[in-house]
Amino acid sequence: MLNIIELEKQWMRYKIKSYLPHFTILMSLLIITLVSFLFLDTKQQRVPVPEQNTSLPAVKKVLPLAKAKTQVKTQEKPKEKQLKLQPSLNFEYALQNTQYSPQKVVKKEKTRVKEVPKKAPKILVKESVKIHIQKKDAKQDFQKIIQRFQNSNDPHLSLFIAKKFYEQKNYQEAYNYALATNKIDNKIDESWIVFCKALVHLGKKKFAIKVLKDYIHASQSTAASILLSDIQSGKFR
Amino acid sequence: MKILFLLLLGLSLHASVKQKMFHLYQQKNFAAVCNKGLQAFSKNMHDEEFLSMYAFSCLYADYVDRLAVPITIMKHSQEARANAAYFSVILMQKKLLFHALLDNYDLTNLKLPTTDYILSKVFDLYLKLGQHTPKKYYILQDPDDKKLTYKLSIQKGDKVIIEEFYNKHSVKRHTYW
Numbered sequence: 001m002l003n004i005i006e007l008e009k010q011w012m013r014y015k016i017k018s019y020l021p022h023f024t025i026l027m028s029l030l031i032i033t034l035v036s037f038l039f040l041d042t043k044q045q046r047v048p049v050p051e052q053n054t055s056l057p058a059v060k061k062v063l064p065l066a067k068a069k070t071q072v073k074t075q076e077k078p079k080e081k082q083l084k085l086q087p088s089l090n091f092e093y094a095l096q097n098t099q100y101s102p103q104k105v106v107k108k109e110k111t112r113v114k115e116v117p118k119k120a121p122k123i124l125v126k127e128s129v130k131i132h133i134q135k136k137d138a139k140q141d142f143q144k145i146i147q148r149f150q151n152s153n154d155p156h157l158s159l160f161i162a163k164k165f166y167e168q169k170n171y172q173e174a175y176n177y178a179l180a181t182n183k184i185d186n187k188i189d190e191s192w193i194v195f196c197k198a199l200v201h202l203g204k205k206k207f208a209i210k211v212l213k214d215y216i217h218a219s220q221s222t223a224a225s226i227l228l229s230d231i232q233s234g235k236f237r
Numbered sequence: 238m239k240i241l242f243l244l245l246l247g248l249s250l251h252a253s254v255k256q257k258m259f260h261l262y263q264q265k266n267f268a269a270v271c272n273k274g275l276q277a278f279s280k281n282m283h284d285e286e287f288l289s290m291y292a293f294s295c296l297y298a299d300y301v302d303r304l305a306v307p308i309t310i311m312k313h314s315q316e317a318r319a320n321a322a323y324f325s326v327i328l329m330q331k332k333l334l335f336h337a338l339l340d341n342y343d344l345t346n347l348k349l350p351t352t353d354y355i356l357s358k359v360f361d362l363y364l365k366l367g368q369h370t371p372k373k374y375y376i377l378q379d380p381d382d383k384k385l386t387y388k389l390s391i392q393k394g395d396k397v398i399i400e401e402f403y404n405k406h407s408v409k410r411h412t413y414w
Contacts, residue, residue: 083350084350085322087323088319090316092290095259156264223408226406
């Protein structure tokens with residue numbers, strides 16, 4: 001008869017012996033990794049923490065480090081630039097150059113509906129082409145405005161023309177149209193300002209100051225007094 | 238035939254409103270443009286040129302609350318989206334300034350984008366004050382121009398007043414409510 005119990009015990013010992021090398025290797029690996037992690041952690045912790053039993057000079061050594069850290073923080077602050085949003089005023093040019101015939105309005109609405117689902121780069125190309133055409137129209141419109149002023153003698157038109165010439169740095173024409181505006185209506189602040197600014201650019205600073213003083217005396221305009229102080233201080237040249 | 242006539246009439250009316258508004262806009266009569274735009278808003282709300290002109294006029298006339306509706310609609314082009322973001326910042330700054338001035342809400346650690354609009358300038362200068370005891374009014378100096386100062390105050394408990402001073406002379410007064 002076979003002794004089954006004894007056989008089972010032998011089989012168990014055999015199994016344990018066969019698994020033992022694997023187990024020992026695994027355990028040793030685990031221990032090594034754990035020990036290495038602990039060792040690294042202690043190394044990292046030791047660097048920033050100053051020892052408690054240190055004398056005064058040692059504390060002094062630590063202080064410059066702290067100072068350096070605060071300096072870095074304070075230097076970082078000015079680098080943070082505040083985001084500044086800019087408005088887009090292209091609609092002004094577009095409106096200036098559109099003549100409101102019903103057909104054109106219909107066309108515009110159609111193109112706008114098409115623009116929405118299309119990809120952004122395509123729209124950009126279309127817009128740039130439009131701007132090019134508008135520039136040509138702007139010149140024609142400006143000539144039309146001059147003609148309209150010659151027919152109607154409207155001071156608002158002449159003021160607009162004076163401003164446009166001033167923007168284009170055509171100071172002689174800006175002076176002429178501002179003068180024409182003042183002759184038609186001498187109570188428009190902006191016209192006097194353009195007139196005097198053009199005078200300064202034409203090298204007649206003293207005359208501009210005299211005109212501004214007279215105008216301020218008559219109207220007590222704050223905008224004119226600001227311009228006067230700017231001219232006198234040399235801020236406006 | 239009648240339908241076509243009515244359609245043409247409608248379109249010409251639309252154009253004439255826009256034309257009138259632009260004429261007023263060129264004359265810098267921004268309050269009038271804003272009011273006209275408000276009346277004609279529902280008929281022109283899909284026209285982005287109209288929306289931009291209406292919104293900028295309301296902004297220049299200090300009717301900042303009227304920007305809320307254009308902000309939500311302006312989204313179909315790059316320009317419209319840029320302007321919508323610009324208006325949103327101003328509207329938010331106005332609301333925060335109200336909250337801070339009327340309820341002493343602390344804005345010290347707030348970082349927002351800014352704009353070239355007067356309200357944004359004053360908002361930024363107010364933030365720079367940091368934590369402080371509330372005052373009846375604040376005199377804030379422009380960092381770029383020493384002659385330029387702003388007086389920020391509350392009127393009747395529901396209006397915020399910003400007054401621009403140049404060389405101690407009052408130049409312009411903005412009222413927000």
